[in-house]
Amino acid sequence: MFIEFLSRNYMTVLIAVTLVIVFFTFRDYKIPSSGLVPVIAVIVIISATTYFLNDWSYDVTHTYATADRAWHIKLRTVVSIIDYVIQPLIILLELQIITPGMRHKLRLAIPALINALVYITSPLTGGLGFHINVSNQYVRGPLGYTIYYVMIFYLAVFMYVSVKSFKENSRTRALLLVFISCAIILTMLLEATANVSGYVDEVSALSVLVYYIYLIAVYQQSLRENIAEKELKITQDRINMLQEQIRPHFIFNSLNVIRALIKRDPSRAIAGIDSFVSYLRGHVYAMNSNDLISFDEELVNVKAFIGLVQPSYDDAIDITYDLNITDFSIPPLSLEPIVENAVKHGIGKNGGYIKIITRKENDHIDIIVVNSNIEKIDYSEKERARLGVGLENTRTRLKLLVNGSVEMTKNDTETNVMISIPC
Numbered sequence: 001m002f003i004e005f006l007s008r009n010y011m012t013v014l015i016a017v018t019l020v021i022v023f024f025t026f027r028d029y030k031i032p033s034s035g036l037v038p039v040i041a042v043i044v045i046i047s048a049t050t051y052f053l054n055d056w057s058y059d060v061t062h063t064y065a066t067a068d069r070a071w072h073i074k075l076r077t078v079v080s081i082i083d084y085v086i087q088p089l090i091i092l093l094e095l096q097i098i099t100p101g102m103r104h105k106l107r108l109a110i111p112a113l114i115n116a117l118v119y120i121t122s123p124l125t126g127g128l129g130f131h132i133n134v135s136n137q138y139v140r141g142p143l144g145y146t147i148y149y150v151m152i153f154y155l156a157v158f159m160y161v162s163v164k165s166f167k168e169n170s171r172t173r174a175l176l177l178v179f180i181s182c183a184i185i186l187t188m189l190l191e192a193t194a195n196v197s198g199y200v201d202e203v204s205a206l207s208v209l210v211y212y213i214y215l216i217a218v219y220q221q222s223l224r225e226n227i228a229e230k231e232l233k234i235t236q237d238r239i240n241m242l243q244e245q246i247r248p249h250f251i252f253n254s255l256n257v258i259r260a261l262i263k264r265d266p267s268r269a270i271a272g273i274d275s276f277v278s279y280l281r282g283h284v285y286a287m288n289s290n291d292l293i294s295f296d297e298e299l300v301n302v303k304a305f306i307g308l309v310q311p312s313y314d315d316a317i318d319i320t321y322d323l324n325i326t327d328f329s330i331p332p333l334s335l336e337p338i339v340e341n342a343v344k345h346g347i348g349k350n351g352g353y354i355k356i357i358t359r360k361e362n363d364h365i366d367i368i369v370v371n372s373n374i375e376k377i378d379y380s381e382k383e384r385a386r387l388g389v390g391l392e393n394t395r396t397r398l399k400l401l402v403n404g405s406v407e408m409t410k411n412d413t414e415t416n417v418m419i420s421i422p423c
Helices: 002-008 010-025 036-063 069-098 105-120 146-167 171-192 200-245 248-264 266-288 295-313 336-345 381-402
Strands: 130-132 138-140 317-323 352-361 364-372 405-410 414-422
Touching: 002 010, 002 036, 010 036, 010 200, 036 069, 036 200, 069 105, 069 130, 069 146, 069 171, 069 200, 105 146, 146 171, 171 200, 200 381, 248 266, 248 295, 266 295, 295 317, 295 336, 336 352, 336 364, 336 381, 336 414, 381 405, 381 414
Parallel strands: 317 352
Antiparallel strands: 130 138, 352 364, 364 414, 405 414
């Protein structure tokens, strides 16, 4: 019997199984109402089963005179009720997938409830919907066409959604919905006129599969656009960061310091040139790449900057390193701008201290920059805005590239900036 069912409903079962496989393959996409897809697949299989049992029961009683006709009449009555009740549900659930945000969802279910009531009560109402006579033949009652009216209503809603999609310039979606509507309508007409039979389930399942694949394609396109937007934002933030950091006056000041050192301390001048080269190399690399670098490489950028500014502060910048972990990667120029801010806006002309601490806490790594608040400067509004933009650029790049975060706390004597990166 199972083999016979499978041979008659091979395509229906295949499409339903494909629906379930596609759903579980792309379940992480979180497409609205996609959880209804496996439900529709199950309903389609149930509908195909009831249709098969109906035909099988009729064939048995008309082939074998010894068949228990009363039992088969009850079987056909039950499976017919189930089939009539669930067929509109397939279209209704398709509507929920197509328009997950549609208003009046409960009102849309009313026709399906009326349809169910008509056929469930048919055995008690003298066959208003239908009945199976003593010859085990199906007899349609006065309300026997209710299912077709309900299906037509839902298809009309389908067409309304299609027209609305055209007006919203979503033409691909609109054409797809028109195709689905026309395919189901044509199948219903052919079945109502007895030209074909047993194809409503297949067409319904195929329609859901086609539309769900369309939703997956739309989601992937949206994902690609989001990635492109993020990459563009990263690029823009990198350019903003570099424009913020490689300012002409800083380069001129560095070169002037090196020039002065050449006369009185050539060895330190050479070290200053090396720091200047490292500083520029790190910034140019950050401009041309999204790749992460090791923490040790970022530390080179930090030390290059400190080497450039130490002479201007008469070597009064006391920088210490408490590095409990260094075996990790970060976006280039994530730490160096924070150290640069610490020097420029925390340490006074008489010097001060900076501490760089790394530690591992459970599932994340913390990089902490502590600096003394010696310099008491009343910054202009423009200067405060520039400082905020620099920190926000660093925060954005860390978030986009490694899902990291930046937090700053400040009191009268110290400023603490903590970078937190998931392991």
